[in-house]
Every structure is written in C-alpha cells, then in structure tokens.
Amino acid sequence: MADAPAPEPQNSKPSASFVTTSGRVTGLDVSHIQTWDNNTASSTLEFILRQPAIPDFVVNAAFLALPLSYPISPRLKTAILFRRLASDLALRSVSEKTLEIFELIEELDRETRKSRPSQAMKSAYCAVASSCTAAALRQNVDAFLDCFHRIWVLRFSDIEKSPAAALISEELYEVRNIFWEAVKDPEIRGLVENMDLEETLDLVRDYLEQVWNMEPLFPDIAIDEIVEDSQARRENTGLSGFQLGKGEGLAINVEEQQFLKSSDSYMQRVVQDTVLNPGNKARELLVENPEKTCGEQFKGNDGLDRSIELVSNSEIGFGDTRTEGKETDCDKEKTIRSNHQRMMQSTLLDAANKAIESPAKNPEEPCDEELRGNDGHHRRDEMASTSAVGAQDTITMGNEAGTVLEKHPDLSCLQKMEEIHSTSVEKVPDSSHHGENYSTKNICNADSLPRSSLMEKNQTAHTFEWTDSPLQEGRLRLHTPERKARSPLKLIDDDRKLTKRRKIRKWTLLEEDTLRTAVTKYGKGSWKLILGANLTVFEERTEVDLKDKWRNMTRNN
DNA sequence: CTAGGGCTAGGC
C-alpha cells in the first residue's frame, strides 16, 4: 500500500489522497487534512465522482461527509449516474444497466433541453455502446457476442423505432458495421478490442458538461447557511423545539442527528436506493423534481424531514449518538461543525481501511447459490447439457461461440443481422418493412411483445440476468448487479410453467345456479359481463370457463 | 372477447 498523489480538483483546494493497493485505488485518506470546509468537501467529492475506477463504497463514504440538507443539483445527480456508468466501463462490468443508466442521463437531458439529442450526446452514446462492446470482447468471445446481440441488434432496433431514434447517428451505424465485421471475422476483433476508454469517458464528460453548461456540481453553500437553513425551517414550520416536546433547540439536534446518523444503512437508502435503483419512489422524486434539494425531497407535508423517518426505520440504531440538548445553539453549531469534520475524516478513512480488509468481489463470478435452481439441481450442469440446443436460439450460449457461428451459418439471429447489414448505412431501416420488432420475432423467432419503453426489459435479450447484490456486512456498496446464469432451455421451461394447466376444479351448485340466472339476465355470450357481475361466486373462473360450463350444461339438456 | 375445436385428467 502506498499513498497516491493527491487528487487535483478543479479548484485546486486541498483535498485527500488516494490509498492504492497493487496500483488500484482502494480508498481515500483524508486524515492529513487539517480543516474541512464545505468547499473542500465539495471539491473532493466532485473529484471522486470524476474518477472512473473508484470503488463504489469510496463514493458512498464521500457522500457521508455531506449533511443531508445539502442541495443536490441536477448536475450532481447526473454526475452520480455518470460515475456509475464510468465505473461499469472501467471495471469492465458490462451490463444492461450500464446503458440504462445512460438512458437516465438521456432523460435528464431531455427534461432540461426539450429538444433533439445534441451531437455531444450522440457521440457519447455511441462511445459508451462501443466501449461496452469492446469491454465484453476483452472478457471473452461469448460475452462479446452476447453484448453485440443485446446492444447492436436488439437495442439498436428498439431505438430506431422509439422516440429516441434521433439518437442514432451515422457514426453509430458505422461502428455497428465494424462490430458486425468483428462478429464474422475473429481477426478484426483484435482491432476493436482495445478501444480507447479514456476517449469514451471524455466524450461522456463533454456531453454532461455541455448539458449542464458547467453549472457548478455543488452549489457554493457554506455550512453556516445550512445551519441558518435549519433555523429558518424551524421557524417556518412554526414548530419550536418545545412544541415538539423534545426541549429547546431540537431542530438543531435533528439536523445533527441527520448527520450523525449518516451511516452505512442510511446512506444505502438515500444514495443507493434513491438514485440508482430504478422504480424506487425516492429515485422518482429525484428525477421528477430536479430542482428540489435533497432536504426538500425528504420533507413531508408536515414540514418535517422525512429522512428522520428513514433513519428511525433503519435497522441500525443510532440513539446513543444524540446529544442531550442542554447546550446552547451556538455550542450545537460548533458540535455540528466538529462532528462534520470528524465524520468526514473518520468515514472516508474507514472506507479506505475497509477496502484493504475486503477486496472487491469479482462481479463476473457467479456463485454456486445463483447457479442452483429451486429444485436444488445445479444449473451449471443444466447449462452444459443444454448448451447445444440453446445455440440454435441464441448466440450467447454453448462452447466457443465463434465455432458455433462458423458451424451454424443459418442461425436466425445472424441471418437477420445480415439483412440489417445489407440495408443502407445512411438510411435508418424502416421498421414497417419488417412488420415486427427486430428484437423479437424477426430476430430470434421469440415470442414477446415490442417494448413500449427502452427502459423496459426485453424478455428475449438475456441469457444472463442481473440481480441486486446482497449487501455485504460492514461494507458500503452502490447498486452492483451480479450475473445469474440462465440457460436458454430454462427460459423455455419457464414459459411452459407459466402456461401450466390449471388444476381441475368442479363447479359448485351455487356457481351453476348463478350462471343459469346470469345467462337469463344478461343473455348467452355475455360471459365477460356475467363474470364481472358475479366475481365473488366465480372466483378463479374465467369468461371462457363460464362459456365452457354453459356449453356442458346445455349439452346435457 | 367470443366461439368452437382440441386436449387432458379422472371416473367408470
């Protein structure tokens, strides 16, 4: 372990030094910093966010240093997304989520500009897609083919038919053709394997900076203003500390508690869940209300900070950290400041220590649990035994995919890709010529409906699924998906399970009587109406069941 | 959504 050169934030303020292990950044040491002000924290955090290969927990630790009422600008939100994106690329952890994150950025961009994608954005998008594919190629041929199929065949055709079609540039077409050549010719793979990652990151940075017009990543707000803000909040809500029943100066205590309670579990909720987990209500708040500050977003109708609820609901208790409330406001402000500094230093250093204790788990290594099905059978065996069959429907499974490609030139996916390839490079292929979504029936003869949204999961696009990582004890982590092996045959099997025949259930006398009465009332053929009018009686019956039953009843008569 | 043919489990 050795101290790396101190980072150089843009404003050149004193900051921290990285702790490195074997050339990799594993933590951040802030112990040598004598005084912390908000600008120091901001510049350090911005610097961290700009690093492509910083472990997630270091970023989390940096967030710990900020009071929860600290304003989060749209640019910061984008930077958080960008950091995750860059992390995926730099750590060569290509996933579906990587591009989904970029789409979140795209949404933020549209929200702001309400116009067509900028050239910078198109370039960045193309670069990200290219880097993802190149990263997969460096991994192995299977991953490359899988990645190519998902990004350049499925996603590409989806984008073409989506409102985001303007995102597709000539450059994107050209790059796709290059990768397609690499699919066909192993020799070309070497040429695209080592695409310049830094250039990609630069393009993404350029795009982000253009979008936000170099709006400061962090509003220049001093800690004094935050304290004043908390006092103003107390006055505005009309709730004095006494009225809250906790003694004078509670608002300050609450503010302090918020900060002091900023621990692993809490930050996982606020940062990880709110920003990075799609579908989370809090994340929606962040995306839908870009102008609101973090504090506002967690504030309930009663004016109280909702983050308190989150803290009180968290699994880890922090009651001992609360001060007794006998100090003056002035003392408390000092306490906050000192706690702020102490927390900043201890948490960041702690993160560094934890990094050394627990090296990052290889995200590409599927664990045995994940490979085991519910029936206890080892899915790895199943994959091996079904790989040959699976190769007919997907280019991702089987042994050496290149060999498979050469031996099975009639693979439907590749045939379709040839068709796509044969279309004009300049002209976006017209989806109406194909009648169906490329990504579904036309590509792989799979039965699934076209996706209405790019964010929606494509059922046919995966032979590996990404799941949330289990939280590791004593360690901060941002959302990092893990691979879960899925054999193509298993997917088919799942479909069969979904359509498994229902267990036969005899009709009761009540059901028969109700049906008779209903047919008299609504007429034969109004099965939907009859079912809707007697949902309690016909529980678990379908309109078809009613029709069939009536057929039987009348057949006997 | 409905109608009608086909399939299947279960009883005899």
Next chain:
DNA sequence: GCCTAGCCCTAG
C-alpha cells in the same frame, strides 16, 4: 378404452 367435465388454444 370410453366418456365427460374442465381447461387450453386460437381464429375471427
């Protein structure tokens, strides 16, 4: 093996 009720599939 046959019959039937219940369930499934799919054309229109």
